[in-house]
Amino acid sequence: MGNINFDIIIIGGGATGSGIALDAASRGYKTLLLEKNDFSEGTSSRSTKLVHGGVRYLEAAVKKLDMDQFNLVKEGLKERSRLLKNAPHLCSKLTLVTPLYKWWEVPYMFAGLTLYDLISGKRALGRSSIVSKDKMMQKFPNIKKEGLVAGVKYYDGSFNDARLNISLLQTAKKFDAICKNYNEVESFNYKDGKISGVEVKDRISGETITYNSSIIINATGAFSDKIRVLDNKKAKEMLDLSSGIHIVLDKKYLPLEEGLMIPKTQDGRVLFILPWMGKCLVGTTDEKTILNERPEVTKKDIDYLLKHLEIYFDLKIDESEILSSWCGIRPLVAAPKSASTKSIVRDHIITSSDSGLVSIIGGKWTTYRKMAEEVVDYAILKFNLTKNECVTKKLKLVGSENLNKEQSINFVSKQTTKYLISMYGDKAQDVANSVELIEKLHKDYPLINAEVIYCIKEEFVQKPLDFLVRRSSLTLIDKNSSKEILDRVLDIMKKELSWSEEKLEKEKSEALSILNTYI
The missing domain is CATH 1.10.8.870 (Alpha-glycerophosphate oxidase, cap domain)
Structure with a gap:
């Protein structure tokens, strides 16, 4: 690479790390990003493919008068708008409909979604509305008809997570960031008790390389605690890990380009049935889990999703109809031991160790840009860097700079x-x-x-x-x-x-x- 000295080194090539690499490089800092596997190989390619403020967080905010939850929704909606503008080839508006089976739920849900619209303000993607029973059955012919009274419609965003991750990295490269996958940080180097660099193994060539920087940012998602322990064996855990699976079915189960959102299943979880890449995407589960580089889809989780599809649809789906399935691990900020993972606010925390390792814990895809801005601002203050302002709010990502969706391409249909x-x-x-x-x-x-x-x-x-x-x-x-x-x-x-x-x-x-x- 010629030079092994950098202003900032980022460990982790998922949503958070890639966002930080772009933010740092676009401010003019010499930036290196290292990922031990492929970019977005973990949680960042295994999301529900939604860009959203978080309707369930809003309900919790209102019920508990919780400003933290409310601000999380408000921030998410701001970032949703920015993402739809900055990467329109990968992000788009999505219509979501919730079927309702009790009359009292109609005004309750409509009022909540109207508030969601109001918080969005000028960034709103459309106005929520009530959908009649007849219209619901017409739109979703397989939906459970017994007891159905109406539905409510609202709008959020949909995106291709893995491709967005690559677009972030390509944009960071335009600002001279160096981004390397299959490069694993094996240890830290220190000078006078402070981190001065990393020892890295290239998992393709087998070569070991030393890269120098006093600013190392740990953005490894579910592996954040593992990297913190690599720096300090006595570091306390800051994450609660939750696994979530998705299954993919034939498009016939969701013929329209509209998704379904079940806000509360029998055990209080949220279930989405979404159009995605010409298929029907169903998810997600939410179970406490342990760290695993390649988490497996369990039969218990498959059965859970199929069971709930039977509850909300007049059909029985056989396991053999599943085209694909995958499991991701959510890195949630640790909560009191009594809390279940589905009740944890998916916010984030920025912290640093005695040796200077900066770690960002938690977060979600929708707010990756804001998280990256906050981390780089934190590093600027902590390490007395020359302050350069963040430019990513209106920065078009690679693929969207000269986008014309109506263009023709030579040699193809x-x-x-x-x-x-x-x-x-x-x-x-x-x-x-x-x-x-x-x-x-x-x-x-x-x-x-x-x-x-x-x-x-x-x-x-x-x-x-x-x-x-x-x-x-x-x-x-x-x-x-x-x-x-x-x-x-x-x-x-x-x-x-x-x-x-x-x-x-x-x-x-x-x-x-x-x-x-x-x-």
Whole structure:
């Protein structure tokens, strides 16, 4: 890399770390981001795909007169608006409908959602309204009809989390940030009791490198406590971990581009049934868990979601109909031992150790930008950096700077054009230009061979699942189809990355092991 000295080093390449890298680099600080796996491989690619203020937090705020909850909603709605403007190719308005089965719920829910609109102010995405019983049955023919009295409609945002993560990193690169996946921090270096750098192992080459900086930011999400203990063995835990799973079903279960939100299941949880990438996304569970690099989807969680689908739909869905499923771990700020994880406010805390390690604990995707701004401001004050103002509030992310959703792209069909723009924004033509002959990778999906090459050259892809799971999201919507094109993806990668046959077989074995076990 030429120079191993940096103003700021960030550990963690998910939503929070990538946001911090962009904020720091765009202020002019020499920035390095290190991620031990692929970018957004953990929680940041396993969300419910919603950009939201948090309707359930608002209900809690009103019931308990809790200003912390209220401010969390207000902040979330501000950041929702910014995200929709700064990355319109990856974020969009989403209509959500809640079915109601008791008359008293109609004014109650409508009043709450109207307040949600009022808090949004000029940033509101639409006005909430009551939906009649007949209209509900027309819109959602499979919905449980017995006892249905009406519904309420409101608006939030939807987004592609893994691709947004990459867009953040690409934008950070424009400001000269260096972003490295598969680089694991193994230890810290110290000078006079203060952190002075990190020892890092490149998990692809096996090389160990030292990078120097007095400002190290721990933004590793669910692994935050683990990094804090690496710095100080006596560090106390600051996280409560909660696992949540999602399942993907055929679009026939949600034929409209409108989602359903069940605000309170039998055990008080929130359930979403959402349109996503041409499929039906259902989630999520909420269970206390322990740290796991690749958390597994359990039969208990699958049964929970299928059971609740039966409660709210006049149909029985067989487990064999699940196209894909995944589990993520939410990093929640630790609460009193008596609290359940679903009652914890997903806010965040910024703290530092005696040696100077800065850690950000908790948070959620919607507020990643605000969190990043606060962390960099914290570092500026703590380490007496020259103060440069944050510029990310109105900063267009890569893919959205010259976006024209109606443009045509040479060499591809209208369907493929629409798909490429939705994934790569104004870089869609660059993707198409990556190969001389464009070919589809799978007969049922618009993926093309050019994407693999582009993602290797521009989007940090080093392993087949980097592309299949996180750049294209194919594995997340159809596991079997991604297995079908694995060999084609591997052949392209072998050529582009000059792999030996032995390397190819090793990567294939590793990919199949993960596909069969975790995704």
